[in-house]
Amino acid sequence: MALIEIIDLAVDYGGNRALQVASMSLEQGTLTGVVGANGAGKSTLVNALANWSRGDPRVTASVKLDGREVSHMTSAERARLGILLVPEGRGVFYNMTVEENIKAVIAPDRNSRCLFDRQRVLSLFPSLGERLGHAGSMLSGGERQMLALARALLAGPRVLLLDEPSIGLAPKVVTSLLATVRQLVNEGLTVLLVEQNVRAAIEVVDSLYLFERGHIVAHGNRDDMKNHPKLLEAYLGEMKK
Numbered sequence: 001m002a003l004i005e006i007i008d009l010a011v012d013y014g015g016n017r018a019l020q021v022a023s024m025s026l027e028q029g030t031l032t033g034v035v036g037a038n039g040a041g042k043s044t045l046v047n048a049l050a051n052w053s054r055g056d057p058r059v060t061a062s063v064k065l066d067g068r069e070v071s072h073m074t075s076a077e078r079a080r081l082g083i084l085l086v087p088e089g090r091g092v093f094y095n096m097t098v099e100e101n102i103k104a105v106i107a108p109d110r111n112s113r114c115l116f117d118r119q120r121v122l123s124l125f126p127s128l129g130e131r132l133g134h135a136g137s138m139l140s141g142g143e144r145q146m147l148a149l150a151r152a153l154l155a156g157p158r159v160l161l162l163d164e165p166s167i168g169l170a171p172k173v174v175t176s177l178l179a180t181v182r183q184l185v186n187e188g189l190t191v192l193l194v195e196q197n198v199r200a201a202i203e204v205v206d207s208l209y210l211f212e213r214g215h216i217v218a219h220g221n222r223d224d225m226k227n228h229p230k231l232l233e234a235y236l237g238e239m240k241k
């Protein structure tokens with residue numbers, strides 16, 4: 001059984017359909033990528049899964065976590081069950097220090113699932129440990145992204161929804177960040193990664209969905225998608241030359 005199962009998801013903004021997904025699933029311990037152009041519906045998808053509203057969307061769907069229907073639940077209830085979103089813009093408190101940002105995380109129930117503690121998170125992101133007294137506003141883009149990820153890990157994710165973590169980061173930082181995400185998945189975490197950086201994403205995902213104008217237009221495992229005509233044409237052409 002899939003860890004996350006989505007059936008008949010539709011999202012409308014003021015009567016305009018932004019997203020329509022008949023079926024999509026995330027397997028436990030896998031890294032699933034979602035790519036597509038601006039406005040394809042990628043953020044709308046992860047926001048709908050976490051029940052985060054940006055604007056006033058009308059969302060209908062069946063979303064199941066481990067077979068349990070969660071679509072009636074608030075974002076806080078979903079987060080408590082381990083559906084955790086790291087939004088585009090990163091969800092870090094700018095006026096609080098790294099230490100305070102870390103301490104502000106509401107720890108999950110100790111018995112509920114595999115946990116990342118403070119020590120483990122700081123070992124994944126050593127530069128955060130060196131900057132515990134720095135305000136969120138003083139961090140580089142990469143450090144802010146690490147802090148956002150660290151906070152989500154401390155909250156006890158069963159599935160992590162990452163919305164464009166590479167945006168604004170230098171290529172080396174992107175590579176290292178996505179390698180860390182891959183490592184976490186290899187250890188059993190389930191991740192949905194929204195990315196505009198298709199070249200970077202395709203190197204780490206297990207499978208990939210391509211969205212266009214709110215619809216899935218291609219889906220497959222990484223190797224098949226690397227050679228998919230739609231992806232080659234729009235995103236990977238130069239890579240193949």
Ligand SMILES: Nc1ncnc2c1ncn2[C@@H]1O[C@H](COP(=O)(O)OP(=O)(O)OP(=O)(O)O)[C@@H](O)[C@H]1O
Pocket residue numbers: 013018036037038039040041042043044045054055056196
């Ligand atoms: N708050 C909102 N109010 C009205 N329409 C919205 C709102 N948020 C998104 N949309 C519309 O929904 C569609 C999907 O947008 P979405 O932000 O999910 O795309 P995206 O693939 O994440 O693009 P980007 O990479 O630019 O963030 C677009 O047509 C967008 O204009």
